[in-house]
Amino acid sequence: MLSRVRSAVAHLVSSGGAPSQRPKSPDPPNTTSALSAAAETPKSPRTRPGSQVGAPPKTAETRASFSRPTFLQLSPGGLRRADDHAGRAVQSPPDTGRRLPWSTGYAEVINAGKSRHNEDQACCEVVYVESRRVTEASRESTVNQGLCFYYWGLFDGHAGGGAAEMASRLLHRHIREQLKDLVEILQDPLPPPLCVPSTPGTPGFSDPSHLVSPQSCWSPQKEITHESLVVGAIENAFQLMDEQMAPERRGHQVEGGCCALVVVYLLGKMYVANAGDSRAIIIRNGDIIPMSREFTPETERQRLQLLGFLKPELLGSEFTHLEFPRRVQPKELGQRMLYRDQNMTGWAYKKIELEDLRFPLVCGEGKKARVMATIGVTRGLGDHNLKVCSSTLPIKPFLSCFPEVRVYDLTQYEHCPDDVLVLGTDGLWDVTNDCEVAATVDRVLSAYEPNDPSRYTALAQALVLGARGIPRDRGWRLPNNKLGSGDDISVFVIPLGGPGSYS
């Protein structure tokens, strides 16, 4: 995430908290899933799901290093090439290894020098969710007690790589923890019970026969869908992931923050959750279906201003919640300038008063827009320590860790092999748009046989290469001679025709 945080440089070295260059897993890297994933978490019931997701061990040795997604299966030499700002070689999982689930395509490239390492991270997993009801006795039976979900995540770090790396390792586990309470409910065709009698982990939880006075629960009250429970589980998982990064939890403190764009495929539906400025689109039969929107100081201006208005103490004496088209000059006191309050989408003139000379909470346009003159994204994970430059004013209160979740029902449409969900960090979208991506999808996929599983990796590589450009005239340039993206670029291409063979 290029220049996403002004003070990024100060934090570059300490990607802290999460280990890197992990010893190679004895499992194939693409299968840290099902039983192996389940085995990583303790099995006793807990009251606080957030505390159930183990943090990776932290050692002095790992703090200074960096890592790339395990599924890239990089050798030490490969890792060095992936870390080379001059060559900016595009990285993808090896053709020879086990493919990612659904034959997902992936490609990434490091930035052109704006940060020491690639601060994007990625994760692709098959995750098995065991019900919290499962006892030791029932575990030994052959009855299937759980659910399985497919998971893809892109994490775009800023002010250090620690938050992105931690999220790439743990967020899907938080989602799993949240879903554990819902295993039976999601598999029951009846609407979810509004009230359940006991705490999770005790026998009978969510067993219909134990429902509290079903009459009063079910009568003319609001009916909650299964889908909205999965959305709620993902939302709460994001919040718990964010809390786990908080400085109070010294055991696994991380520097910096990250945007998070994740996809969960569960029971026929894709849940696309976005907190930040990455983007997901579906290309279906050539049509573009947006599956996310970006959260930036511009798109979230009114939320930010409202918070500053209701809680002026968060602005210190340095900022005003009003927006002005430019910084007001002291000599302009008493004159009239255009402004926008938190309730307005239009502009009006106001007489400049003393406190209008403060810096606007939200300023700038496009990629230069900033909250408190510091950060250019307004949702994501981490950033607990982020302060206004040359000040002790914390920025975190203005940031939200909650994603917007959009749902796409895969069963409502017969997908062909050319229908794909494309996820990209802002390194991709800064220099290209939905239509250009759709054109690349068409061009690349039509060059491959429909049943060639390598076509999605080729497409991801083409998208990354098209955004990076080639070195020319002292910079990375696109065919039209405009500057390519100097940011980290990461792309997933998920074929939508695939789930049948994996579910």
Add this chain to the structure above:
Amino acid sequence: MLSRVRSAVAHLVSSGGAPSQRPKSPDPPNTTSALSAAAETPKSPRTRPGSQVGAPPKTAETRASFSRPTFLQLSPGGLRRADDHAGRAVQSPPDTGRRLPWSTGYAEVINAGKSRHNEDQACCEVVYVESRRVTEASRESTVNQGLCFYYWGLFDGHAGGGAAEMASRLLHRHIREQLKDLVEILQDPLPPPLCVPSTPGTPGFSDPSHLVSPQSCWSPQKEITHESLVVGAIENAFQLMDEQMAPERRGHQVEGGCCALVVVYLLGKMYVANAGDSRAIIIRNGDIIPMSREFTPETERQRLQLLGFLKPELLGSEFTHLEFPRRVQPKELGQRMLYRDQNMTGWAYKKIELEDLRFPLVCGEGKKARVMATIGVTRGLGDHNLKVCSSTLPIKPFLSCFPEVRVYDLTQYEHCPDDVLVLGTDGLWDVTNDCEVAATVDRVLSAYEPNDPSRYTALAQALVLGARGIPRDRGWRLPNNKLGSGDDISVFVIPLGGPGSYS
């Protein structure tokens, strides 16, 4: 607005504040416009535009009566028929009188008995905006100094008719006051100046030659459009209208509140501003273009919950900002119930604690949704005195007077006589939908010659009749035998092919 406020009955009689059954104007009722409107406001410069819009005189005699829009030209007998809940006769401007601007069609009908009078109000005006720069000397010259806008407004009152009537008389004047500062700027093809040196009313205001250091104003700063200035003017006019209804301003206090849906046509563009649950749609070549959205406890849940979360004192000890699918019972303490917090769109289970037994700030679904168990709309004007039933807790802090403004550029499309903008209060939309309205538009307009100006009134009448139904089986029923709308119903039909002949 049917059952919009639980405590409505208590306020029914006092529609106070605004006069009714006004003495017939010496001007034709449809032309309270241009010079006559301008002449009604004082001419000296003022510092507070809100205080510049005169309130109608209040007398003891007028408080107990009621009024209908002047353009209906109702005789005393006609007024009685319009007020008859049993007959529910559809009212439209007379064929013999002067037509409304643009041959606008209008029809209304009173409710089926839920309130003593029709609490909807309407306004249709041509408004002349004189620049604040104009001096006595220049006023006498023949040079055109001003701007003209066309204006349509629907106001759906609740808990009394006073707010709707006051808004129908004054809101367009507040808009005019806001636009007075912008007359030269809007007519100048250059982008608006970011900063202007002097207060309005002094010579040289907004004269380009008087701009403050144009260099610093114009350089890489945000460019503000003319359109966004008009949007800002309308937004601030809504706020000032709302303030004028506040109880502190005893001179013209009003009971109750109202939704407001207004359209301003200015310099080729339609500005559709909505605060409440009325709705505007454009039917163009058979296609439906939504021009507003409704603001209800359901659509604004997250804004309301966030406010309750940030300012818990607004909830007293009676409400919780959390949403539950139904009221939590004391016996359920310690059990787990579905809930939704202000950051969530999905649902999750939480352990019920003592304060969850409070009533949810937002509850219910559809037309039964309520804020603080009281009011079913979350934006509008007035309601300054509204309290929670059997409590002193004020509801106003949760209500917003700010409209959402959507802009439609009439010059971007060649409109035919069948292209219309339909405005309706919720009495219309409760029993019909966009598609059914589009079908009625097609059916009715095709039965008239394209150049017959009465076709839009016929269409408005057909829409109102179609929503009211006919008396049968102890109720008003639609052809499909479902219940018709028992609410006040008001509809404007504005032909989009019209402006050429009026601008």
